[in-house]
Amino acid sequence: MSVSAAPLAFREYDDENDPLPGDEVARRYRTLIDHLPLVVYVDALDSVSSNIFTSPQIEPLLGYSVEEWKTDTDLFTRLLHEEDRERVLASHAQTHETHEPLSIEYRLIARDGRIVWLRDEGVIVLDDHGQPLYLQGYLLDITREREAELQLRQQALYDTLTGLANRAFFHERLRHAIKLRHEEGEATGLLYVDLDDFKGINDRWGHDLGDEVLREIGRRIEQSVRPGDTAARLGGDEFAVVLTEPLTPEQAVGVAERLLKEIGKPLESGSGPLYTSASIGIAFGDHDETLLKEADIAMYRAKAHPDLGYAFFDPELDRAALDRSKRIGELREGIARGEFRLDYQAVVDLGRSSITGYEALVRWEHPTAGELPPGEFIPLAEETGLIVGLGEWVLTEACTEATRLCQLHGRPMHMSVNVSARQLHHPDFLRHVTRAIDASALMPSLLTLELTESTLLSSDERVAETLRAIKELGVVLALDDFGTGYASLSYLRQFPIDVVKIDRSFTAHVGTKDGDLVLLKGIIDLGHALELNLVAEGIETSEQHTIVRKLGCQQAQGFYFGRPSHPAQRDLDASIGGI
Ligand code: C2E
Ligand code: MG
Ligand code: MG
Numbered sequence: 001m002s003v004s005a006a007p008l009a010f011r012e013y014d015d016e017n018d019p020l021p022g023d024e025v026a027r028r029y030r031t032l033i034d035h036l037p038l039v040v041y042v043d044a045l046d047s048v049s050s051n052i053f054t055s056p057q058i059e060p061l062l063g064y065s066v067e068e069w070k071t072d073t074d075l076f077t078r079l080l081h082e083e084d085r086e087r088v089l090a091s092h093a094q095t096h097e098t099h100e101p102l103s104i105e106y107r108l109i110a111r112d113g114r115i116v117w118l119r120d121e122g123v124i125v126l127d128d129h130g131q132p133l134y135l136q137g138y139l140l141d142i143t144r145e146r147e148a149e150l151q152l153r154q155q156a157l158y159d160t161l162t163g164l165a166n167r168a169f170f171h172e173r174l175r176h177a178i179k180l181r182h183e184e185g186e187a188t189g190l191l192y193v194d195l196d197d198f199k200g201i202n203d204r205w206g207h208d209l210g211d212e213v214l215r216e217i218g219r220r221i222e223q224s225v226r227p228g229d230t231a232a233r234l235g236g237d238e239f240a241v242v243l244t245e246p247l248t249p250e251q252a253v254g255v256a257e258r259l260l261k262e263i264g265k266p267l268e269s270g271s272g273p274l275y276t277s278a279s280i281g282i283a284f285g286d287h288d289e290t291l292l293k294e295a296d297i298a299m300y301r302a303k304a305h306p307d308l309g310y311a312f313f314d315p316e317l318d319r320a321a322l323d324r325s326k327r328i329g330e331l332r333e334g335i336a337r338g339e340f341r342l343d344y345q346a347v348v349d350l351g352r353s354s355i356t357g358y359e360a361l362v363r364w365e366h367p368t369a370g371e372l373p374p375g376e377f378i379p380l381a382e383e384t385g386l387i388v389g390l391g392e393w394v395l396t397e398a399c400t401e402a403t404r405l406c407q408l409h410g411r412p413m414h415m416s417v418n419v420s421a422r423q424l425h426h427p428d429f430l431r432h433v434t435r436a437i438d439a440s441a442l443m444p445s446l447l448t449l450e451l452t453e454s455t456l457l458s459s460d461e462r463v464a465e466t467l468r469a470i471k472e473l474g475v476v477l478a479l480d481d482f483g484t485g486y487a488s489l490s491y492l493r494q495f496p497i498d499v500v501k502i503d504r505s506f507t508a509h510v511g512t513k514d515g516d517l518v519l520l521k522g523i524i525d526l527g528h529a530l531e532l533n534l535v536a537e538g539i540e541t542s543e544q545h546t547i548v549r550k551l552g553c554q555q556a557q558g559f560y561f562g563r564p565s566h567p568a569q570r571d572l573d574a575s576i577g578g579i
Helices: 024-035 058-062 066-071 073-081 083-097 143-157 167-183 198-205 208-224 247-265 287-303 315-337 378-385 388-407 422-425 430-438 453-457 461-473 488-495 514-529 542-550 567-572
Strands: 039-042 051-054 102-110 115-126 131-142 186-194 230-235 239-243 267-269 271-273 278-285 310-312 342-347 353-365 370-371 414-419 447-453 476-482 499-502 533-535
Touching: 039 058, 051 066, 058 066, 058 131, 066 073, 066 514, 073 102, 083 102, 131 143, 143 167, 143 488, 167 186, 167 230, 167 239, 167 287, 167 388, 186 208, 186 247, 186 287, 198 208, 198 476, 208 230, 208 247, 208 267, 239 247, 247 278, 247 310, 247 315, 278 287, 287 310, 310 315, 310 514, 315 353, 315 378, 342 388, 353 388, 378 388, 388 414, 388 422, 388 430, 388 567, 414 476, 422 430, 422 453, 422 461, 430 447, 447 453, 453 476, 453 488, 461 476, 499 514, 514 542
Parallel strands: 278 310, 353 414, 414 447, 447 476, 476 499, 499 533
Antiparallel strands: 039 051, 039 131, 102 115, 115 131, 186 239, 186 278, 230 239, 267 271, 342 353, 353 370
């Protein structure tokens, strides 16, 4: 702490120089000191700045008595706000050393936990010979000023109604994001959100409710964006979101869809639920004004197709988004209408040259586009979660067909079913499997679930638990497309896998490329060492067939043995090509 007025109250009275008796001076000044709206202090210049005097105003200010300041030499350092401590102690040390005045602002934590902002002005008092005596000063409470400053700053940067960034701050954040992205050679994404018919809400329900709606929408927008992104209110019913992290257009659509879903949830008002909707314009670029203009234009386009709710500035992306949205709608309807069917591809035993079972492969009989392969709709079904229902249907249908095949051939027939990540992670997956087995009365050991490495990629302990439970039923687990993922071997250790399906990319060129042959041999040898059952995928020629058989692969699948086909068509076609 520290000041400059003569320390009369603490000096020995000097008969010759002092015009008044010492006691009188002490009394007068003491009264003054006691009534100043600040704390006066005197500290010794020893290593711990021992406190010699503190005026009583300190107690209401910080909750510690004058006595405590005197006796507890460490109190000041302890009460210093962590962020200020180093700076304040360094300043004090400098004043002790150089005898320069002290002038500093910092925070102390009061006994009740309040943060008190103080201005500390102090001087070193010298004796007649220029020798330093002590540090004398005052502490002024500036908490209110600081809070007012903070409030001003808050008002300058944030929207008072919603607490979101205001237009000025939004521009600052946008420019910052653009600069960061630009350095990485990436464009920044901007979402421009405009409520639909907000004027109607104001007119019908009044401005108070209108404000309430804006506050609630602001809160929902803020909660829907990721931590680094900036949500702002640009004015009226217009909001914006700066996507700070680089996003693909698909991911930006994901954000837009999430926002629209949140905004569309009913709002509670005194007279029942109130529904709002919004239109979102999406633009990518690296210039703030242009971005804003383009997102705004896109937003107006979004208003023109309210079923989608969002639009890109770039018409190409817009078309892709429209197609995607249309496809999702069709997929949902297609599932409800049962537009899917399964084809089955034979799996053959290379030793006995006989069919041991089939793999079920789903197809969509699209009403206008014709038959679609899984590659064209599984990713979308996966993204939207529609795969869970579709996958359950596939499981039941495939198990039923397996039972039929067993009866038809009079011997066990295995059935392999592909399972996607979303299905596997679904809390009811185990139930879906048991339901399919029960409904079809299939022996669980005749069902194989095919999981790819990417399916297992984000599997946690819960998924491992589900897989163990499925294994306990007697169901077989296969790792599909082996070798195309990242951590094939670790999965074999981590999960109870019995079968490995070697991806087509390893068998495709074995007849022509020596390197591929070595690789395939390595995989097969490894499989043998781990006592796994191996299935070679994508066998198209007799040469490939001979090679995988010679290398000791137990089973194979591919066009050479048969293309995936519909049961009715296959039942007629008794002979299998190649074997
Ligand atoms: P997959 O499980 O690896 O299935 C094998 C794919 O390879 C099938 O393609 C099959 O038609 C094709 N194929 C089989 N033999 C040959 C061959 O000799 N040469 C060539 N070039 N291709 C061959 P499809 O039916 O288009 O299925 C692609 C993928 O879609 C499947 O790969 C599987 O991952 C996924 N899938 C199929 N049905 C389902 C399903 O019901 N659920 C899930 N989640 N995914 C499925
Ligand atoms: Mg498969
Ligand atoms: Mg495969």
